[in-house]
Structures are given as structure tokens and as C-alpha cells.
Amino acid sequence: AGLEPTGEDLAARLDAYLSANFPQVGMPGAAVAVVDADGVRYLATLGDCPGADAPFVVGSLSKSFTAVAVMQLVEQGTVDLDAPAARYAQGYDVPDEVTVRSLLNQTSGFGSRDSLSEAADGRLGDTFGSFSYANANYDLLGRVVEGASGDPYARYLDEHVLGPLGMTASTADPVRAETLGMAPGHRDWFGLHLADGFRHAQGDDAWGGPASGYVASSVQDMAGYLRMYLNGGAADGGGRVLSADSVRRMFLDRVPDPEGDTYYGMGWTSFNWDDGELVLSHDGQVENYVASMCLLPERGIGVVVLADANDNAGGNSRFFDLVSGVVTAAVGGVPAPVDAQWTALWRQRTDVLYACAVLVCAAPLLLVRRWPRRLASA
The missing domain is CATH 1.20.5 (Single alpha-helices involved in coiled-coils or other helix-helix interfaces)
Known part of the structure; x- marks a missing residue:
């Protein structure tokens, strides 16, 4: 830590890496930012990305926005992490054993492929008590935010998270997102990335909603969002979105993934590099976008990469390889080429x-x- 490239050195490294490797990913457009607590160290848009203020659907990066909203309500005393989620999300048939914390840490027992309406069936799932990733956890948390605050989820996020952070090109409202100059989303059709106008279904019967995977945000806004964490919950203008203690809890109130050496908690996956350094990250994939973000708290660095296509036949893997290369370059290492x-x-x-x-x-x-x-x- 402390030896990371900055300024022209970082720009030269990342420009060269992206110039050589972004074409190998095969996606139409992307946007990249590296930040520290004081500002943006590097920002670039690639391919058909309209600009740094063009929103992308950020997929499961949305989960951390929902966790921020919940922790705000916890700070206010409106929500108790260990209370039954059904206390706040009334009308959903969820056992009292399913607490707000269990939703945040994905230990509720909900099925990974369940919609919210399927998950809220009154029964405890087989994986209750251990980590099992499911969008329905965060979809129900969106209802918790609504029930506890009295506001629709998108409005709450606008007024209490996005607005205070100056994220003017971000929203959880899909209709409003269309007015913000979205980067065109592409789906893969036999190797061709086509902007076919796909729109994700809305409502509790859909697999995933705004609170779990469909917030739209630009790379410029996401840079500010990551800086909030690096500044202990403070926005660029000095206003506070979360307390420093709540940020710490978001990082460390977590549970182990029984199938690996990572942890999950409050919208973040965390693990340690070989030297013990803490890494927080989250990936996102929806029908026509992919995204990834990473925080290195000990170095005070954040990285976000967004792309405007989804390609489950290899393209997404190449995208995440590119993200790894960007992170490696940002900390001063030699990134591996995308294969x-x-x-x-x-x-x-x-x-x-x-x-x-x-x-x-x-x-x-x-x-x-x-x-x-x-x-x-x-």
C-alpha cells in the first residue's frame, strides 16, 4: 500500500492495458473508473459508451445500495437488524426466523432461483442459517425499506442515498432511467451483441427487481458512490450518508460462504489476498449488462467497471478477467492479458x-x- 501508480503513470498503464485487452472482451462498450478518497484517479469510456454520465444497469451491485438504505433506517432506530423482516414488509408470508440481518447476509433460506412471490411461501428453506445467494433476499429488503420509511423504494433511494451523493445519473426507477441517456444494453444472439430493446419484467413475480439487481448508474456516479465508503460514509460535499460505524459493519458483519474462502454481508463479497489484505467486491450480471466493483480499504482505492452487454457464452468471463487486470494495474502490478x-x-x-x-x-x-x-x- 502507498506505492500505487497515480496521475500520468496510472493513466499510461491503464490506457495501454485497455487498448490491448478491451477488444478481446468482445463487448460493445464499457466504462472504467479508479478512485481514492479524494477524487478520481482514472476514468475512461470505451466503445459505444455515450459518456461518463451514461447510466448502465449495474446488476447485483444494486444490493449494496439497498444495504445502505437499510443501515440508514437502522441508524434512525426505525429498523432492528434482528427483528423479523415481516414486521416491516407486511403482507409477505415469511417466517419470523427470517430477520432483516439474515436477508442482508443471505442466510434466510430463500432459493437461488426463486422470485420474491415464490420465496415468501411461509416456509423456512433448506439452507436457512447458512449463506445461499438469492435475489429474493434483497427484493424483500426493498419492501422492508418501503414499509419502514413509508416511501417507494426508488423514491427513498433518490432522496436519501443517490441525491445526497450527487448521483444525478442514477435511479432505481426503470422509467426514469430511460430518460437519462442509458448506455444501450445488448443481448448475445449467436455471438452478435444486439441492442434489441429488452426490458426486464417488474413486480414480485420477476426474478430480481430494483433492490436486488436493477439500479441504473453511470461510471461517474459509481465513482462517487465508492468514495463514500472510502470516506467512512461521507459524501464529497461533507454531508453524511452513513456513520463510519455503519460502513464498518457493512464490511465486517458477514458470514462465510461454505463453498469457498469468501464471506458475504450487506451487499459485499469479501476475502483476503495472500498477504492478508482485505478486499471487498461485487459482480453484477443482468440480461443486457455486466458490472463489477472493488474496494481496497487499506489502500484507500476503489475500482468500478461497467459494460453494456451480457454474454454467458464466454464474454462475461472475459469481462471479469478485464476487471481483474484493471485492479492489478491500479495497485501497481502487471495485469495478465485477457485470453x-x-x-x-x-x-x-x-x-x-x-x-x-x-x-x-x-x-x-x-x-x-x-x-x-x-x-x-x-
């Missing part, structure tokens, strides 16, 4: 499987057309 070769083979195999599936589905239709001719000639 596109293995994902190209993955893409070829995926396309062959899709083509086979189409042929299997189409074959009966082709045979149906031949049978009348055979019967007529019999």
Missing part, C-alpha cells in the same frame, strides 16, 4: 448446440410436410 481463445471455443460449441436444438425442433415440422405427399402417392 479470448478458450472462450472462442466455448462460443463455437454453444452455437453448435443451439443449431442442433433448432434442427431437432424443426425436424418434425419438415416431416409433417412430407407425409401428405407420401399418402397421396400410396
Whole structure:
């Protein structure tokens, strides 16, 4: 710590890395920022990104915004972390054992693929008490925020989190997001990234909502958001969004992931590098965007990278490799190049499987057309 490149040195390193490796990711556009407590160390937009103030859907990075909102209500004495979530989210059939804290730390037992309406079935899930990632946890927390504050989730976030942080190009309201000049979201169609106008479904029956995965934010705004954490909950103008103690609790009130060496708590995954340094991060993937953010509290550095496409046939893996390279460069290391070769083979195999599936589905239709001719000639 303390030996990280800054100024022209950092800009030269990252410009060179991104120039060589962003084309290997294969996504249409991206935005990158490296920040410290005092400001922005580096910011760049790539490809078809309209600018630093263009919002992207940030996927599960949204969960930390919801955690901030909950911790504000905890500070006010409006919410008790160890109270049943149903006390605040009335109308949802959730056992009293499911507390606000268990939702924040993803130990409620909700199923990973459950919508909120499916999760709130009155029963404790099999994974209750241990970490099991589920969007429904944070969708219900969005209802907790609404019940405790009396405001719709998007309005609460605007007035108490985004507004105080000066995040004018950010919102949890999908209708308003469209008016802010969004970076165009792309879905993958057989290796082609197409901006097909996809819109995620709304409501409790949808798998994921604004509180768990559909906040929209620009790279410029996300830079300010990460600085808030590095400044112990204070906004750039000096106003306080959270107390320093609440920020510390967001970092360290966590539970282990039984399937790895990481922890999860309050919208952040955390782990330690080999030298013991604490790292906090979160990735996000929705239908037509990917995102990743990282905090290194001991160094006072934050990194965020956003992209305007989703490609589960290898492109997302390349994106996260690029993010790792940006973080490595930001701390003064030598980043590994993005390897596109293995994902190209993955893409070829995926396309062959899709083509086979189409042929299997189409074959009966082709045979149906031949049978009348055979019967007529019999």
C-alpha cells in the first residue's frame, strides 16, 4: 500500500492495458473508473459508451445500495437488524426466523432461483442459517425499506442515498432511467451483441427487481458512490450518508460462504489476498449488462467497471478477467492479458448446440410436410 501508480503513470498503464485487452472482451462498450478518497484517479469510456454520465444497469451491485438504505433506517432506530423482516414488509408470508440481518447476509433460506412471490411461501428453506445467494433476499429488503420509511423504494433511494451523493445519473426507477441517456444494453444472439430493446419484467413475480439487481448508474456516479465508503460514509460535499460505524459493519458483519474462502454481508463479497489484505467486491450480471466493483480499504482505492452487454457464452468471463487486470494495474502490478481463445471455443460449441436444438425442433415440422405427399402417392 502507498506505492500505487497515480496521475500520468496510472493513466499510461491503464490506457495501454485497455487498448490491448478491451477488444478481446468482445463487448460493445464499457466504462472504467479508479478512485481514492479524494477524487478520481482514472476514468475512461470505451466503445459505444455515450459518456461518463451514461447510466448502465449495474446488476447485483444494486444490493449494496439497498444495504445502505437499510443501515440508514437502522441508524434512525426505525429498523432492528434482528427483528423479523415481516414486521416491516407486511403482507409477505415469511417466517419470523427470517430477520432483516439474515436477508442482508443471505442466510434466510430463500432459493437461488426463486422470485420474491415464490420465496415468501411461509416456509423456512433448506439452507436457512447458512449463506445461499438469492435475489429474493434483497427484493424483500426493498419492501422492508418501503414499509419502514413509508416511501417507494426508488423514491427513498433518490432522496436519501443517490441525491445526497450527487448521483444525478442514477435511479432505481426503470422509467426514469430511460430518460437519462442509458448506455444501450445488448443481448448475445449467436455471438452478435444486439441492442434489441429488452426490458426486464417488474413486480414480485420477476426474478430480481430494483433492490436486488436493477439500479441504473453511470461510471461517474459509481465513482462517487465508492468514495463514500472510502470516506467512512461521507459524501464529497461533507454531508453524511452513513456513520463510519455503519460502513464498518457493512464490511465486517458477514458470514462465510461454505463453498469457498469468501464471506458475504450487506451487499459485499469479501476475502483476503495472500498477504492478508482485505478486499471487498461485487459482480453484477443482468440480461443486457455486466458490472463489477472493488474496494481496497487499506489502500484507500476503489475500482468500478461497467459494460453494456451480457454474454454467458464466454464474454462475461472475459469481462471479469478485464476487471481483474484493471485492479492489478491500479495497485501497481502487471495485469495478465485477457485470453479470448478458450472462450472462442466455448462460443463455437454453444452455437453448435443451439443449431442442433433448432434442427431437432424443426425436424418434425419438415416431416409433417412430407407425409401428405407420401399418402397421396400410396
